[in-house]
Amino acid sequence: xxxxVMLKKNYEFRGVLNKGTCAxxxxxxxxxxxxxxxxNNLGIAVSKKAGNxxxxxxxxxxxxxxxxxFEENLDVGNSIxxxxxxxxxxxxxxxxxxxKEIFNLFIKLKIFL
RNA sequence: AGAGCAUAUCGAACAGUCGCGUGUAAAAUUCGCAAGGAUUUACAUGAGGAAAGUCCGGGCUCCAUAGAGCAAAGAUGCUGGAUAACGUCCAGUGAGGGUGACCUCAAGGAAAGUGCAACAGAAAAUAACAGCCUGCUAAAAGUUAGAAAUUAGGGAUUAGACUUUAUUUCAAAAUUCUUAUAUUCUAACCUCUAAUUUCUAACUUUUAGUACGGUAACGGUGAAAAGGUGAGGUAAGAGCUUACCGCUAGUAUGGUGACAUACUUAGGUCAAUGUAAACCCCAUCUGGAGCAACACCUAAAAAGAAGGCUAAGGCUGCUCGCCAUCUUCUGAAGUGGUGGCUUGAGAUAUAUAGUAAUAUAUAUUCUAGAUAAAUGACUGUUCAAGACAGAACCCGGCUUAUAGAUAUGCUCCAAAA
RNA sequence: GCGGGUAUAAUUUAGUGGUAGAAUUCCAUGCUUCCGACCUGGUAGCGAGGGUUCGAUUCCCUCUACCCGCU
Numbered sequence: 001x002x003x004x005v006m007l008k009k010n011y012e013f014r015g016v017l018n019k020g021t022c023a024x025x026x027x028x029x030x031x032x033x034x035x036x037x038x039x040n041n042l043g044i045a046v047s048k049k050a051g052n053x054x055x056x057x058x059x060x061x062x063x064x065x066x067x068x069x070f071e072e073n074l075d076v077g078n079s080i081x082x083x084x085x086x087x088x089x090x091x092x093x094x095x096x097x098x099x100k101e102i103f104n105l106f107i108k109l110k111i112f113l
Numbered sequence: 114a115g116a117g118c119a120u121a122u123c124g125a126a127c128a129g130u131c132g133c134g135u136g137u138a139a140a141a142u143u144c145g146c147a148a149g150g151a152u153u154u155a156c157a158u159g160a161g162g163a164a165a166g167u168c169c170g171g172g173c174u175c176c177a178u179a180g181a182g183c184a185a186a187g188a189u190g191c192u193g194g195a196u197a198a199c200g201u202c203c204a205g206u207g208a209g210g211g212u213g214a215c216c217u218c219a220a221g222g223a224a225a226g227u228g229c230a231a232c233a234g235a236a237a238a239u240a241a242c243a244g245c246c247u248g249c250u251a252a253a254a255g256u257u258a259g260a261a262a263u264u265a266g267g268g269a270u271u272a273g274a275c276u277u278u279a280u281u282u283c284a285a286a287a288u289u290c291u292u293a294u295a296u297u298c299u300a301a302c303c304u305c306u307a308a309u310u311u312c313u314a315a316c317u318u319u320u321a322g323u324a325c326g327g328u329a330a331c332g333g334u335g336a337a338a339a340g341g342u343g344a345g346g347u348a349a350g351a352g353c354u355u356a357c358c359g360c361u362a363g364u365a366u367g368g369u370g371a372c373a374u375a376c377u378u379a380g381g382u383c384a385a386u387g388u389a390a391a392c393c394c395c396a397u398c399u400g401g402a403g404c405a406a407c408a409c410c411u412a413a414a415a416a417g418a419a420g421g422c423u424a425a426g427g428c429u430g431c432u433c434g435c436c437a438u439c440u441u442c443u444g445a446a447g448u449g450g451u452g453g454c455u456u457g458a459g460a461u462a463u464a465u466a467g468u469a470a471u472a473u474a475u476a477u478u479c480u481a482g483a484u485a486a487a488u489g490a491c492u493g494u495u496c497a498a499g500a501c502a503g504a505a506c507c508c509g510g511c512u513u514a515u516a517g518a519u520a521u522g523c524u525c526c527a528a529a530a
Numbered sequence: 531g532c533g534g535g536u537a538u539a540a541u542u543u544a545g546u547g548g549u550a551g552a553a554u555u556c557c558a559u560g561c562u563u564c565c566g567a568c569c570u571g572g573u574a575g576c577g578a579g580g581g582u583u584c585g586a587u588u589c590c591c592u593c594u595a596c597c598c599g600c601u
Contacts, residue, residue, distance in 0.1 A: 005151095008485055009448065043485085052165095054502055061133095061489045068132065069490085095490060 007043030016081050023108045030105045031081040041079040059084050062098050075111045
């Protein structure tokens with residue numbers, strides 16, 4: 001099992017967000033663009049208005065954990081960015097809500113094998 | 114039992130499965146021009162009391178080695194101690210608050226100087242004004258006393274008048290005459306009373322002026338009005354005097370000291386309000402920037418052009434001293450890597466010294482180090498049902514947020530004995 | 531992470547120890563056949579909490595929100 005490679009730089013994010021396709025849900029937005037590698041890249045962004053650093057960290061961890069669970073079933077060669085919507089409060093949702101949301105959005109984008 | 118106060122500690126726990134960062138070890142594979150990195154396995158380890166705010170202090174790095182003097186700017190401000198240092202801590206003093214345990218306080222100087230004090234109020238400060246009092250001058254009024262004059266009234270005396278009045282007597286009546294008394298009138302003089310006027314003297318009151326007169330209680334406003342109360346005193350007043358209280362200074366005693374206590378010690382010049390978190394004065398202290406500092410590696414982390422060289426730069430001004438080439442413009446990068454990075458004013462325990470903060474000694478121990486940034490998810494059990502909240506160079510504090518839990522000591526109230 | 535700054539009416543902005551001013555907006559009235567423009571009048575405010583002071587928008591402290599910079 002390979003480690004997930006994260007998107008880091010600003011230009012990478014900009015490329016995906018401008019030119020990729022997107023799917024929008026209640027909690028999350030997911031952007032996807034094809035890269036010419038054999039790996040999937042993941043980027044997560046949570047705005048500062050979602051809460052303090054504890055809440056933001058927890059949201060990131062939830063998303064990362066869910067992505068990890070889905071990763072083996074995904075098509076290869078995409079860079080994926082998951083955005084947390086600003087206004088949603090973390091306390092109203094738990095792990096399973098996020099899981100459902102991500103599952104639905106991935107089906108929309110048709111990246112399952 | 115209830116309501117509190119202070120100090121200290123903890124701040125979810127346990128088990129299983131999957132996953133993440135770092136370190137060590139092992140083997141290979143792989144990416145990159147390179148420096149270096151990535152992947153897999155095993156073991157170990159992995160976030161707080163505030164990690165937060167960035168409010169102080171220090172280490173560390175660079176700026177010259179961080180220097181000297183004056184100024185400027187800034188900070189602190191009861192005393193003693195602790196500390197590497199501090200605006201922190203401990204122990205005290207004083208002031209204020211609380212029934213109390215206890216809590217709070219940027220708590221030097223207003224007699225070095227400047228400023229400000231709205232409205233109201235006479236006045237917001239060397240005082241003036243109104244008022245009160247005194248003296249003098251002028252005017253007015255009143256009272257008292259005296260003198261004079263006038264008028265009125267009463268009384269006494271003297272003189273005169275009445276025949277026109279009345280009464281009485283006589284008489285038949287009338288008339289006339291006479292006498293007496295009283296009354297009335299007039300005049301003079303004396304006396305008394307009252308009123309008025311004038312003059313003089315004294316006193317009182319009022320008004321005006323005046324004295325650089327005395328006074329600062331009264332002026333009721335204001336946040337604030339010049340020690341307070343009683344008695345005396347005075348032309349009026351006032352610490353003017355006195356008693357008590359307060360205040361200041363001195364002396365003595367105690368304390369390292371802030372300060373406290375005592376005094377049949379002195380002081381009424383006890384006149385000079387508040388504000389210094391207004392400027393300021395005094396004392397003490399402070400060079401600047403910050404790990405995105407800075408150093409190194411790689412072909413590179415840039416460079417190029419122009420100008421100046423005893424004038425410019427090095428946080429501000431001046432003087433000295435030191436260093437070094439410096440300044441300006443254009444352009445590029447901001448898509449590389451490693452170190453700095455965790456053994457430190459460390460942590461725990463015990464002993465000793467000290468009221469304590471803390472210090473010393475001994476023993477044990479190594480306990481995150483990331484770089485888009487690691488602690489999560491699921492299942493089960495327990496209870497108080499999980500608050501505030503995430504290291505980013507490191508320490509000492511402060512401040513702010515915080516569900517609750519535990520321990521120790523103490524206070525108030527109630528009840529019982 | 532480190533450093534710096536700002537907060538005044540719905541908006542833009544003066545102001546300063548003595549109770550806050552202007553413009554635009556909004557509301558009402560007038561003018562007009564009606565609207566607009568214009569005239570007259572009015573409403574609405576010192577980010578929050580403490581302290582100093584007789585009295586803070588102003589001075590001091592703490593917090594909150596927002597903005598800017600970093601080779």
